[in-house]
Amino acid sequence: MSKQLTPAQGRALRQIRAKGEEFAYNGISRATVAVLECRGLVTVTWSVRTWTARLAYRNRSMCDWTARPVKGA
Structure with missing residues (x-):
């Protein structure tokens, strides 16, 4: 598995970090969250x-x- 994130995973991570907490059905798939x-x-x-x-x-x-x-990740 590649260590680099896909564009969708990168966007999801930025969205989660910006809000501090993200919930299901807000535009991020279960698969993306599972990979993160x-x-x-x-x-x-x-x-x-x-x-x-x-x-x-x-x-x-x-x-x-x-x-x-995750803090520091």
Whole structure:
């Protein structure tokens, strides 16, 4: 794996550092956040919410995350 970040990963990292904290569904994909977490650039808190849709009686799930930059990285 290359040590260099892709343009999308670089933009995401700059966005997270600028805001200090970034949440899911604000324009950054789960895959991008996962790569940044694996490289030790951000810490991510993951959670999954599951509910049953009333009319369809089917389970639905949504993955949420919160990313914070690692100090000194």
